[in-house]
Amino acid sequence: MQEQYLYLGNEEVFNGQYMLAVFKVVPYGDITLEDVATEIAAESSSGSNLKVGTLTSYSKTCDARVYKVDHDNNLVYIAYPWLIFDRGGNVQNILTFIAGNVFGMAELKECKLLDVWFPSQMLDQYDGPSVTLDDMRDYLKNYDRPVLGTIIKPKIGLTSTEYAEVCYDFWAGGGDFVKNDEPQADQTFSPFEKMVVSVREAMDRAEDATGHTKVHSFNVSAADFDTMIRRAEYISNVMKPGSYAFLVDGITSGWTAVQTIRRHFPHVFLHYHRAGHGAFTRAENPIGYSVLVLSKFARLAGASGIHTGTAGIGKMAGDATDDITAAHGILKLKSHGHYFDQVWSEIPETDSDVVAEIKKEEELWNSGAHGIAMSRAKGIDTTLERKMSWRVISKTAPIISGGLNPVLLPKFLDTIGTIDFITTMGGGVHSHPQGTKAGATAVVQAYEAWKSQVSLEDYAKDHPELEEAIKFYNKHGIQAHRIDNSAVYHNENAI
Ligand code: CAP
Ligand code: MG
Numbered sequence: 001m002q003e004q005y006l007y008l009g010n011e012e013v014f015n016g017q018y019m020l021a022v023f024k025v026v027p028y029g030d031i032t033l034e035d036v037a038t039e040i041a042a043e044s045s046s047g048s049n050l051k052v053g054t055l056t057s058y059s060k061t062c063d064a065r066v067y068k069v070d071h072d073n074n075l076v077y078i079a080y081p082w083l084i085f086d087r088g089g090n091v092q093n094i095l096t097f098i099a100g101n102v103f104g105m106a107e108l109k110e111c112k113l114l115d116v117w118f119p120s121q122m123l124d125q126y127d128g129p130s131v132t133l134d135d136m137r138d139y140l141k142n143y144d145r146p147v148l149g150t151i152i153k154p155k156i157g158l159t160s161t162e163y164a165e166v167c168y169d170f171w172a173g174g175g176d177f178v179k180n181d182e183p184q185a186d187q188t189f190s191p192f193e194k195m196v197v198s199v200r201e202a203m204d205r206a207e208d209a210t211g212h213t214k215v216h217s218f219n220v221s222a223a224d225f226d227t228m229i230r231r232a233e234y235i236s237n238v239m240k241p242g243s244y245a246f247l248v249d250g251i252t253s254g255w256t257a258v259q260t261i262r263r264h265f266p267h268v269f270l271h272y273h274r275a276g277h278g279a280f281t282r283a284e285n286p287i288g289y290s291v292l293v294l295s296k297f298a299r300l301a302g303a304s305g306i307h308t309g310t311a312g313i314g315k316m317a318g319d320a321t322d323d324i325t326a327a328h329g330i331l332k333l334k335s336h337g338h339y340f341d342q343v344w345s346e347i348p349e350t351d352s353d354v355v356a357e358i359k360k361e362e363e364l365w366n367s368g369a370h371g372i373a374m375s376r377a378k379g380i381d382t383t384l385e386r387k388m389s390w391r392v393i394s395k396t397a398p399i400i401s402g403g404l405n406p407v408l409l410p411k412f413l414d415t416i417g418t419i420d421f422i423t424t425m426g427g428g429v430h431s432h433p434q435g436t437k438a439g440a441t442a443v444v445q446a447y448e449a450w451k452s453q454v455s456l457e458d459y460a461k462d463h464p465e466l467e468e469a470i471k472f473y474n475k476h477g478i479q480a481h482r483i484d485n486s487a488v489y490h491n492e493n494a495i
């Protein structure tokens, strides 16, 4: 037990000077929860396993504080004086503190960081997104449906021109958005620059053919930041402004890579791909952090969009409670987390402007407007960012992929409760029996069916691409049978 970190019942932790965190903790042996909580607080802030003689009165102000222990649920609440974090809006440094050595502590059988809470005074130190899905909607002139996208498959192995042809087919079929798959970079069979030029040419053809603008998200993850910046600059020189996003493999290339691209290219949609997150976030992982925690830090760091999962409908692990809480947690001005309610305002949440905007946002969401996007389609200007961009951490868009196909889209739409997201279907488009173009059209038709509240089967009667998709995916889209949204998404634990 390290008493200096034990502050049960302490109210100071709510004074805006502390970032709050809650961990699910199971220690080995018969160590008490309070005891091990102080060890976690020490290791994740100022201490070690032994009390040192070099402490000063000031250094003690850097101590994390265990302010609540919930024995029934094995929960430990720890407050971190956010002044201990590296100045200048560095997200990597926070996670080094709270999601660093603690995961290696021998006395811990379980240590899962489930939720975090940022006070408004702390939010003001961080970048947040500079480009949001609203800007992409303005470019696409798409306000009344999700941005419908794909990932080019096979995941790797097409030449640059073959890759671009698949892009063309998807866009010609009515799709909005194409992304590189997360490992596509600069491979011998698809040199990066040739791929970019080929994509631009295919995009121009698709825009001429359809009369609609299109977007492509390019992976700029690389061996070093100079190469990342060089690739990003090359894309910026080849593509039209607004027609491209930068994808960063945030887990494998790291938070510094994410923030480097965010800061060097503040006018470009920053697409955070989370390949590798499963090692930390899966429910069956006793050590790690939640999808919500990952997603909240991505918003803090300035990601315009991050993958948040298919709520148990697609091929990846994750359920409605985890994935939908994360999606709403990064979209809304006020979000209900697993344990904390977060207001993403850099001014006190009691400020009348903020209170008014939260009220308006809740009304829009509750009005079945499926979130802000639909209301904008009705000409209601709700874009908080336009009015208060200097006062809030703008929204981050959920990016939904992982085994989805047109047949599963309506169920996901019912589950997520908004249209304000990007969906990207890879296998679920390029496996369509009639090919990629028909696959894209089937996705659009599936959305149209949902929007007009007609069953897919009825809508398919005069939409052949969807009809073919239903036959095929009900047979092959294994996830078609894995629709379990019984996990009711709610926030009973919100404080
Ligand atoms: C999906 C995907 C995505 C993962 C990401 C893939 O392809 O491109 O990277 O699904 O998962 O490589 O598997 P499919 P998440 O559409 O063919 O499944 O969004 O959960 O991070
Ligand atoms: Mg700011």
Ligand code: MG
Pocket (backbone or CB within 6 Å): 151, 181, 182
């Ligand atoms: Mg992928």
